[in-house]
Amino acid sequence: MSIKTIGRVLKERRTELGLGLSEAESFTKIQKLYIVALETDDYKALPGEFYVKAYLKQYAEKLGLNADKIIEAYENGKGIAVEDKDDIQETYRFVKPSERVEPEEELGPKDWHYYFPIIALSGVAITIVAAVFIAVILNNPSSPNLMSSDYSDSKSSILKPSVSSSKSTSESSTSSSSSSVAPAEKLEVTSISGSTMNITLSNAVDPIKIVFTGDANSNVWVLARNTDMSTAGVTISNQNPSATASLTSGATQSTITLGKRTNLAITINGQAVDLSKYTTTIGPYNIYLTVTPATGTTSNATTATSTATTTNSSAQ
Structure with a gap:
C-alpha cells in the first residue's frame, strides 16, 4: 500500500489505458493543457476552484476511477492510498469510441420500410425539378422565332393602317358611286x-x-x-x-x-x-x-379613276 498524489494516480491510470494526451483530450473533452495541469497537481493553471473539481470529477469518471475519492482527497489536501501492483494485479482494457458498438448497429440490417420515405421524397423532388425545367423551355422560345414574330407584328402594324385607309376610302368611293351613278340611258x-x-x-x-x-x-x-x-x-x-x-x-x-x-x-x-x-x-x-x-351624275369611268387614285395614295 502506498500514498500517491491525485495527479500521479490520474497519469498512471491514463498510461495503463494506453492513452496519449491527444487521445485523452478527445476522449474526455478536456483540453490537453488542463489534463497536464491535473496530472501535475498544478491546480492554479485552471480557471478556478469550480473548474478544478469539475475537471477532476469528469477526468476520473472517464478513466474509470472513483471520482468521489478523488474529490475528497483534493478537498482534504491529502494523497490517495493505492495498493501496489505486486499485491493486486488488475487488467484493464480501454475500449476506444471507434470500437464501441452503438445500440442501432446491433439491430441488424434495415428493411425497405426504412428507406421508403427517402425514395419517395427523392422521386417528388426529381418530378418538381423536371416540371420546372419543361415549363421554362416551353415559355422561352428561341431568339430567331422571337425576332421573326416581332418582325411580322411590326410589318403587320405598319401595313394595317394603309390597308384600312384604302378599304375605307374604297368603300366610301363605292358608296358615293352607287348614290351618284344615274339610271341607264x-x-x-x-x-x-x-x-x-x-x-x-x-x-x-x-x-x-x-x-x-x-x-x-x-x-x-x-x-x-x-x-x-x-x-x-x-x-x-x-x-x-x-x-x-x-x-x-x-x-x-x-x-x-x-x-x-x-x-x-x-x-x-x-x-x-x-x-x-x-x-x-x-x-x-x-x-x-x-x-x-341625267341630273347630278358622275360617269362610272370617272368614279373608278377617283377610287383607284385614292387607294394608291393611301397605300403610299
Missing part, C-alpha cells in the same frame, strides 16, 4: 307619222354620239343638225361606210335627215334606232331627237 320611239319619227334619249350622259353605218350596197345621204357634222351632210357608201356626229355641248335636240332608210343602221350612244318602224317607203325621212340629260 334609254332610247325610245315616242311617235311615228309617215316619214317622221320622234325619239327620246333619257338619262343621257355627254357626249351624245350618233353613228351611221352602211353595208356593201349602201348609198345613203345623211345629215345631223346641232352636231359637229358638216351642214352639207355625209353620204354613206361602200367607200365611206360609216360616219359619227357628236351633239353640240348643251344641245338637247337634233334633227336627223335620211335620204332613204334601207342599207343603213343608226345608233345613239350605242343604242340602235329601229328604222323598220317606218310605215312608208317614200323619203326623205326625218328623225327628231330629244335628249333628257
Whole structure:
C-alpha cells in the first residue's frame, strides 16, 4: 500500500489505458493543457476552484476511477492510498469510441420500410425539378422565332393602317358611286307619222354620239343638225361606210335627215334606232331627237379613276 498524489494516480491510470494526451483530450473533452495541469497537481493553471473539481470529477469518471475519492482527497489536501501492483494485479482494457458498438448497429440490417420515405421524397423532388425545367423551355422560345414574330407584328402594324385607309376610302368611293351613278340611258320611239319619227334619249350622259353605218350596197345621204357634222351632210357608201356626229355641248335636240332608210343602221350612244318602224317607203325621212340629260351624275369611268387614285395614295 502506498500514498500517491491525485495527479500521479490520474497519469498512471491514463498510461495503463494506453492513452496519449491527444487521445485523452478527445476522449474526455478536456483540453490537453488542463489534463497536464491535473496530472501535475498544478491546480492554479485552471480557471478556478469550480473548474478544478469539475475537471477532476469528469477526468476520473472517464478513466474509470472513483471520482468521489478523488474529490475528497483534493478537498482534504491529502494523497490517495493505492495498493501496489505486486499485491493486486488488475487488467484493464480501454475500449476506444471507434470500437464501441452503438445500440442501432446491433439491430441488424434495415428493411425497405426504412428507406421508403427517402425514395419517395427523392422521386417528388426529381418530378418538381423536371416540371420546372419543361415549363421554362416551353415559355422561352428561341431568339430567331422571337425576332421573326416581332418582325411580322411590326410589318403587320405598319401595313394595317394603309390597308384600312384604302378599304375605307374604297368603300366610301363605292358608296358615293352607287348614290351618284344615274339610271341607264334609254332610247325610245315616242311617235311615228309617215316619214317622221320622234325619239327620246333619257338619262343621257355627254357626249351624245350618233353613228351611221352602211353595208356593201349602201348609198345613203345623211345629215345631223346641232352636231359637229358638216351642214352639207355625209353620204354613206361602200367607200365611206360609216360616219359619227357628236351633239353640240348643251344641245338637247337634233334633227336627223335620211335620204332613204334601207342599207343603213343608226345608233345613239350605242343604242340602235329601229328604222323598220317606218310605215312608208317614200323619203326623205326625218328623225327628231330629244335628249333628257341625267341630273347630278358622275360617269362610272370617272368614279373608278377617283377610287383607284385614292387607294394608291393611301397605300403610299
